[in-house]
Amino acid sequence: MNKLLLFNPRSAKWKHRIPNSILQVGASIHGKFDYVFVDGNMEIDPWAKIEAYFKTGNFKYFGVTVMPGPQLKEAIPFTKRIRKEYPEIVNIWGGYFASNQYKVCLESGFVDVVINGPADDVFPRLLESIESGTSYEHIENLIFRNGNGEIVTTKKQGLLNQDELPDLPYDYLASFYPLKRYFGKTFLGKRTLSYHSSFGCPFTCSFCAVVPIYNARWKGKSAQKIYKDVKKLKDEYQIDAIEFHDNNFFTSRKRVVEFSELIMDDGISWWGEGRIDTLDQYKDEDLETMSKAGCRMIFCGAESGNDEVLKQMDKGGTQSSAQILAFAERMSKHNIIPEYSFVLGLPGKDETAVMDQIDKDIDFIKKVKKVNPNTEIIIYLYSPVPTEGSELHKQIIEEGFKFPEKLEDWLNPAWENFDLRKNPLTPWLTPQMIDKIKNFETVLNAYYPTVSDYRVTPFKRKVMRGVSGFRYKSNIYNYPYELKALQKYWLKYRQPEIEGFYQE
Structure with missing residues (x-):
């Protein structure tokens, strides 16, 4: 039997989070191919479970989702070991890291194919092609080496109608792990669901890892479809909170308001990510409806209090420093907590300019807290992403920044902190600058x-x-x-x- 093992590497941050990425892939092949789930967050020894499956001789494929940071600590050594001990296994990687760092992945010698974006339609077609021994150069959203050793990047597929995709196989996941273990306690509620209701983002910020994958495209499930999924899990597992992990949950005002009206009487609190300039176009009655329907906090990328820096980031839309302050104040009237992230430490013309901008951003953060003390502040150090073609990317290359040239180099603790955006390894930031940012954060x-x-x-x-x-x-x-x-x-x-x- 040519079975497939779908692996979600361990990540402390998402210990109680449903592994939506491999669940989505599972949905695409459910009823077509035999597969199993291994969730590193739910295993004491994930490798022991993986090896036990492979020793049966029934498996041909190893599919792993790879986010930057902690997940690499299992994805890299496990995949490398599989290539050595089970060379007949086809190793398929997906996720932001694999898509953004595909060259170093494929040059490692143990990653065979990278899924470059959503896999809902392309993954089963890839497996069918491998099974039949035919070329898969015509299949979208793939990156791989051809017979000549050249890296082939196939064309991008348009985002599919999310309502027409198969339902996520929650019941099948429950045959491997008790589903109730995924609904952990948070400040939102006692049983919190993690959920993806859309994919992509319609903007092209030059510091964002989402941009190279989706190219300013976004498509979401309908409000009715989201509510149907949520209601099912509420009835079966008594969930009382949701974290929407969409890249941009609030893109469609109509969808958000409709969902809010549907969930109004279910006693569910929720959190999501959105853009300030998008949300600021919502009417006061929209925000009030969201608040009454359980919206407790919204994560927004404020990024900087300097309008020129926002342009440097290709922030897009109409976001400005004045709007950032005004929206924080506006949110206080609707009992919704704005969670603002700031990205400090972008390159400047010289060290004085970089330090000056850090000081200005610190002062601006304090202004935000003054207009709305309840605003949550998240501080990141700027970590470059391969958004080739942007002015910011050109600038970081000119400054001497380089990504690791070998896949195993990403296991260095310094690069893990880079992925967590806490130690950027950027040549223009001095230890004094980093200390100032971290000390202010403290x-x-x-x-x-x-x-x-x-x-x-x-x-x-x-x-x-x-x-x-x-x-x-x-x-x-x-x-x-x-x-x-x-x-x-x-x-x-x-x-x-x-x-x-x-x-x-």
Whole structure:
């Protein structure tokens, strides 16, 4: 039998998250090919489970989803070991890392094919082609080496009608792992579902890994389809919260409002990602409907308080520093928490210019907190992505930045931190600059602890605010050792951008 093993590598941030990526692939071949799921987050020893399957001799394919960062620590060594011990296995990679770093993947010698985008239609066709021994150069969304060793990138497929895709095989996943283990406790609720309702994004920000894959395309499920899935899981597993992990959940105002009206009386809280300039076009009654329907927080990429930097990022749309501030204030009237991310440390004409922009972004973040103290702030250090052709990409190459040339080099801890956007390894950022950003982040998180950690009691908030108040108000961020010690040993502070919302 030529069975397929679909593997979701371990990632601490998504420990309790349904593995939507391999679940989506499973849906595409359900009833057509025999396959099994292995979720690294649910296994004590994922390799032992994988090896047990392969030792049966019934498997021919190893499909793995690969996100940048922690997932590489299993995806790379496991796939390499499979090539050595089971050379007949066809190794197929998908996910943002595989698509964006396809060259280093294929040059490794142990990745055979990269799925370059959605696999709903192309994956079963790929398997059928391999089974029949025919060429698959005509199949969209693939990257592979041909018989001459040349890398072939097939044409992009248009995004499919999401309502017409097969339902996700939740019941089949439950035959491998108790589904209730995936509905963990978060600040949103006791049983939180992770869900994808759309794919892509209609914008072309030059710092975003989504852009090379979707090329400014977006398509989502209808509100009715989303609600049908959610209602099923609520009835069967009593979910009471949802994290929408779409790249841009709020692209369609009509869809969001309709979904809000459908879910209004179900007692479900939810969170999603969107753009400030898109959301700012929603009417007040739309935001009020969302709030009443359980919308508790919206993640938005603010990125910078400098309009010129926003242009440098090809932010697109109409987003401006004035709008960022105004929207934060507007959200406070609707009891929805804006979660703003900022990307600090982009290249500039010289070190003075880079440091000056860091200082300005820090000042701007404090302005945001002033107009709406409940705004959650996420700080990232700029980590380049291969958005070739953009002015920003040209600039980082001119500055001397290079990605690893060997796949195994991505296992270096420094590159894992790069993927988490906490240590960018960019030549224009000095240790002094990085220290300033991280020290400010420490002071900010002490003065305004995240609301997403329900273990931070009002008493602890009051203490941390008192201890950090002088530093925050006086702009003294150097050497905040006392705050770091309190956050680590007393507060046990969690950063949602690294650890996610789920808590034990």
